[in-house]
Amino acid sequence: MTMPTTDVDVIDALVGISPGSSLDAIRARRPEARAHAQATYQALFAPKEPGGVTAQERFAVGGFVAGLHGATAIASYYAARLAESGASAALQEAVGAAIAEARTSGPYGAYPPGPLSREDTAGVRYRVGASIRRTLGSRLAAALEHTHMLVFHPRDAAPPALQALLDAGWSTTDIVTLSQIVAFLSFQIRVVSGLRTLAGHP
């Protein structure tokens, strides 16, 4: 298993922040946030102890999250890391195909019945298509289905979704790591998108 390590700040690289630029100066004013966003990336994508989640699973989920956000450059970054991790061409293609069949827009979902029910918004509950599932296997397919909910309709989360992951072979600790990967990328992608917009609009 290959867990590529990198000293390059991933957010700086994805935004295109060069030393001495105005955004470099802005990020330097929040040095702990900058350092620990990178440390989170390292913890989730180049962990000191891989635990129960493989590098291929981490990068497949990463590419899927970025693809669902329509964040093309970031999705390409994670797709490249997936390829480096030794994923087969079939697996790489299956992640791309899952993105294509799963894309929608959010947030949507339902609230507990009551006054907020008037804000309930319908949307798809993604199930991986049969041919993609054959390539991904049931464990990674379950992860992508859960990831889709976290990305687009997190307020629909409920215990059966977690039980589906447990039944597909994810341990409780694996689910914490998976959830952190999806949630952290939901942050990283927005920081990159927001800072790129700011940099492009002086």
Place this chain on the structure above:
Amino acid sequence: MSETVLVPPEHTVPTAFTRAPLDWLPWLEPLAVDAMTERHLASLVDAARVKSPYFRLLARDPDALEARTRTDKDIFYNPDAGLPRAERELAAAATSRFNGCLYCASVHARHAATYSKREADVQRLLDAGVTADLGERWNAIVAASVALTATPSVFGPEHVDRLRRAGLDDLAIADVIHAAAFFNWANRLMLSLGEPATTTAP
């Protein structure tokens, strides 16, 4: 045999956004206090968090938790210029309102009200949602947070312009981006690993 989810004890489910403190009940087993290693305990950053089932659950991936927490603290607590604390909390509350995280919204609406002394405006955000009229500067911060929170993000140069017209410099705008982005991380963990409960009277 796979693990099973937790069944929370009988509780009252909150059905409206509130500034009142809420409990949070996990759907997956947190680490037991006496089973936590030095590394697990250090990952909490604040020792008092050992009382929190949420942080003891996330401590199953200690490197990710510690980096998450240090990122969070710098985005919200760093006092060096930029966006005032009250408005960083406003961005967090607006993001949580839009994603539908009652627990996160309760905490950060409370902080926004405390630091701004604008309880009525904060309550309007909770009651009426992210289109509530809170005055132009707060409206601009809420609109930018919501645009960045949509998946895919619809944050654009028009949001940067509006924030600048409202008096924010680029460091403050970067703070809005980071605060909203961070709550896209936090909301997804809080919403998907457990549920809020109305606090029982002491």
